[in-house]
Amino acid sequence: MKECTKCGVSKPYSEYHADKRNNDGKQSSCKTCTNARKSESRRVNRIKLLKDLGGECDKCGNSDVRVLQIDHIQAGEGNAHRKSFSCRRAYWRFIRENRKLFQLLCANCHCIKSYDEGDYNA
Ligand SMILES: [Zn+2]
Numbered sequence: 001m002k003e004c005t006k007c008g009v010s011k012p013y014s015e016y017h018a019d020k021r022n023n024d025g026k027q028s029s030c031k032t033c034t035n036a037r038k039s040e041s042r043r044v045n046r047i048k049l050l051k052d053l054g055g056e057c058d059k060c061g062n063s064d065v066r067v068l069q070i071d072h073i074q075a076g077e078g079n080a081h082r083k084s085f086s087c088r089r090a091y092w093r094f095i096r097e098n099r100k101l102f103q104l105l106c107a108n109c110h111c112i113k114s115y116d117e118g119d120y121n122a
């Protein structure tokens, strides 16, 4: 058993991710805490990216980060292109450097755009 430095709960070693830099070969915080921190930083980074792109829907001006989506202006190309990136971070960097290839849309405007482009599955 090992005590998590974040939540203070003692958990079996299997509840910790491996970390070679630590003496016992495990991270100091448990998987639950580590995952929570990761998703929190992903959330914060996403909001930062949305702000960098203007922070509101290009069509209607909705600025609610919960509904904002980054849209590749050339539909179709977007998905294949996205898959060519090894990780989210690389993709986000590309978005920042190529702002004009992307637009910020809220979920509503995104649906309308897909519909107008003939994608009736959306
Ligand atoms: Zn913990």
Ligand SMILES: [Zn+2]
Residues within 6 Å of the ligand: 057, 058, 059, 060, 061, 062, 105, 106, 107, 108, 109, 110
């Ligand atoms: Zn909108």
